[in-house]
Amino acid sequence: xxxxxxxxxxxxxxxxxxxxxxxxxxxxxxxxxxxxxxxxxxxxxxxxxxxxxxxxxxxxxxxxxxxxxxxxxxxxxxxxxxxxxxxxxxxxxxxxxxxxxxxxxxxxxxxxxxxxxxxxxxxxxxxxxxxxxxxxxxxxxxxxxxxxxxxxxxxxxxxxxxxxxxxxxxxxxxxxxxxxxxxxxxxxxxxxxxxxxxxxxxxxxxxxxxxxxxxxxxxxxxxxxxxxxxxxxxxxxxxxxxxxxxxxxxxxxxxxxxxxxxxxxxxxxxxxxxxxxxxxxxxxxxxxxxxxxxxxxxxxxxxxxxxxxxxxxxxxxxxxxxxxxxxxxxxxxxxxxxxxxxxxxxxxxxxxxxxxxxxxxxxxxxxxxxxxxxxxxxxxxxxxxxxxxxxxxxxxxxxxxxxxxxxxxxxxxxxxxxxxxxxxxxxxxxxxxxxxxxxxxxxxxxxxxxxxxxxxxxxxxxxxxxxxxxxxxxxxxxxxxxxxxxxx
Ligand code: UD1
Ligand code: CA
Numbered sequence: 001x002x003x004x005x006x007x008x009x010x011x012x013x014x015x016x017x018x019x020x021x022x023x024x025x026x027x028x029x030x031x032x033x034x035x036x037x038x039x040x041x042x043x044x045x046x047x048x049x050x051x052x053x054x055x056x057x058x059x060x061x062x063x064x065x066x067x068x069x070x071x072x073x074x075x076x077x078x079x080x081x082x083x084x085x086x087x088x089x090x091x092x093x094x095x096x097x098x099x100x101x102x103x104x105x106x107x108x109x110x111x112x113x114x115x116x117x118x119x120x121x122x123x124x125x126x127x128x129x130x131x132x133x134x135x136x137x138x139x140x141x142x143x144x145x146x147x148x149x150x151x152x153x154x155x156x157x158x159x160x161x162x163x164x165x166x167x168x169x170x171x172x173x174x175x176x177x178x179x180x181x182x183x184x185x186x187x188x189x190x191x192x193x194x195x196x197x198x199x200x201x202x203x204x205x206x207x208x209x210x211x212x213x214x215x216x217x218x219x220x221x222x223x224x225x226x227x228x229x230x231x232x233x234x235x236x237x238x239x240x241x242x243x244x245x246x247x248x249x250x251x252x253x254x255x256x257x258x259x260x261x262x263x264x265x266x267x268x269x270x271x272x273x274x275x276x277x278x279x280x281x282x283x284x285x286x287x288x289x290x291x292x293x294x295x296x297x298x299x300x301x302x303x304x305x306x307x308x309x310x311x312x313x314x315x316x317x318x319x320x321x322x323x324x325x326x327x328x329x330x331x332x333x334x335x336x337x338x339x340x341x342x343x344x345x346x347x348x349x350x351x352x353x354x355x356x357x358x359x360x361x362x363x364x365x366x367x368x369x370x371x372x373x374x375x376x377x378x379x380x381x382x383x384x385x386x387x388x389x390x391x392x393x394x395x396x397x398x399x400x401x402x403x404x405x406x407x408x409x410x411x412x413x414x415x416x417x418x419x420x421x422x423x424x425x426x427x428x429x430x431x432x433x434x435x436x437x438x439x440x441x442x443x444x445x446x447x448x449x450x451x452x453x454x455x456x457x458x459x460x461x462x463x464x465x466x467x468x469x470x471x472x473x474x475x476x477x478x479x480x481x482x483x484x485x486x487x488x
Pocket of ligand 1: 082085086087109147178233
């Protein structure tokens with residue numbers, strides 16, 4: 001799109017969001033991986049207007065930070081103590097350059113699913129009609145909480161009445177105000193000062209502009225959106241989950257049409273920021289979040305959560321929880337693996353069942369198949385770490401690294417007490433506790449030779465079931481040995 005020099009956008013983001021009942025400002029609750037308001041800001045940017053203004057007040061620093069991150073050029077307006085969407089717009093309009101004579105698009109910060117094409121149509125329609133204001137409306141099955149569109153006998157827009165101020169007859173109206181408006185700036189400049197607060201909420205309602213303009217003889221119109229879900233606002237957590245499901249269904253469908261197999265869209269959650277290649281397969285119960293990317297032919301899931309991960313071509317990641325991890329081509333992860341930040345598993349590697357990794361590089365073709373913790377480690381190529389390997393990286397004061405060379409094979413149930421280094425091709429015995437470096441090619445054994453103390457159980461545990469069976473087994477063995485001697 002080319003910049004529209006006659007368009008300014010005001011994003012309303014000053015409200016508290018009381019109905020969320022949350023310490024987090026409503027507009028910062030996440031939706032498909034981004035704060036609610038970020039979706040509105042991204043749409044505003046896509047419109048390419050001359051100017052974007054965002055009005056803040058409640059938790060202004062936290063909200064402004066998100067706005068500045070998304071739209072560094074936006075003008076932040078601080079709403080004063082007078083409440084209401086009308087006051088928010090009044091203050092933003094006062095900040096518009098005097099020479100600006102175009103249209104003002106007002107976007108409620110809590111209506112995140114609207115797309116730029118719908119808004120562009122609204123603006124084009126507004127301009128073609130010559131109206132002073134055009135309101136986006138929506139016909140819905142449950143209008144509770146919304147402002148209702150009150151039309152005159154001839155169908156023209158007369159006024160908007162807020163739910164809390166509406167009569168029973170008005171509450172029966174199923175056409176609602178979507179909270180999206182286009183105003184000619186002169187209409188705003190002329191009438192905003194007349195907004196009053198004598199209503200159920202004691203606020204300056206932007207919606208009262210419709211009646212003011214109508215009475216002043218200006219033409220105002222309400223245009224229903226074709227798909228009503230696009231205009232849904234988020235006031236509480238039930239509406240948040242509905243919007244999230246709606247957006248997720250769109251995201252999943254988009255990937256399906258791009259060649260990704262998603263077996264169960266209802267239990268697959270994909271953030272807007274995720275990238276998937278064709279012929280990726282996603283199995284039920286999978287969440288892909290943040291900057292996660294997945295290359296072709298990889299199979300993810302079931303029951304897997306990946307946050308900011310890179311998954312290579314043909315890799316398989318099953319029943320896994322991973323954050324900030326890199327999984328190489330054809331690698332295999334899971335089931336029941338926990339990959340913490342800084343895990344890098346090279347091509348053809350394996351992180352198996354009940355294995356936790358952190359801040360570790362596991363080289364090409366290397367395997368950590370079972371019941372292990374690998375932290376702060378470098379593992380070379382072609383390594384096999386035995387079942388139950390623990391890198392003891394923390395000595396109660398600081399973390400240390402474990403360095404394991406190429407083609408190292410370790411015994412089961414080893415502890416590597418870091419800092420420690422295992423040379424290329426070395427081996428370790430079962431149950432070893434490795435506290436000293438192992439040279440390349442060495443076999444390291446740290447367990448004392450086994451001693452069998454004969455008859456210990458019968459002597460020390462007489463009368464127990466163990467002693468009884470042990471005695472029987474020993475007598476049988478002795479009898480057997482005796483007869484063999486006679487034979488021999
Ligand atoms: C508003 C509309 C209602 C419409 C609905 C659509 C008004 C008076 N009512 O109601 O007709 O059907 O949206 O979703 O406008 N805000 C400010 N400053 C304030 C108050 C609110 O910037 O003083 C912002 C909020 O952060 C929010 C938006 O304006 O992003 C809407 O405010 P909200 O309180 O949610 O209005 P609704 O009651 O939903
Ligand atoms: Ca709202």
